[in-house]
Amino acid sequence: MVFNPQTKEYLAEINEENNIKVNDFVYNLAKAKNVTVLDYHHYFKEDESFFVNQDHINKKGSKVLGQEVLQVIKNDL
Numbered sequence: 644m645v646f647n648p649q650t651k652e653y654l655a656e657i658n659e660e661n662n663i664k665v666n667d668f669v670y671n672l673a674k675a676k677n678v679t680v681l682d683y684h685h686y687f688k689e690d691e692s693f694f695v696n697q698d699h700i701n702k703k704g705s706k707v708l709g710q711e712v713l714q715v716i717k718n719d720l
Contacts, residue, residue, distance in 0.1 A: 644673055645712060648686040648704065653697035681715060683708060 646669075673680045686708065687693040693704030700708060 644669065644678055644680045646680070646682045646684050647698070648683045648693065648700055648708065649688070650691055650694055650697045651688040654684065654688060656697075679719065681712060683711070686711070 670680055672678075687700070687704060693700050693707065695701045
């Protein structure tokens with residue numbers, strides 16, 4: 644399970660109470676199903692050049708994030 648990056652502006656607008664509930668649900672479900680959660684919410688938050696808009700990464704961002712996720716997966720094997 645991967646939480647994708649979001650800009651600092653997007654993260655600032657998220658309803659914190661709902662965000663905590665969603666994160667708790669996802670982490671509990673992942674634990675119950677023995678699934679790893681990779682949380683990249685804050686991965687590019689200081690560099691908007693990786694985004695098309697506040698919560699969607701662009702081609703540059705997807706290449707960098709894809710390499711990061713691949714490295715994590717390789718290290719887990």
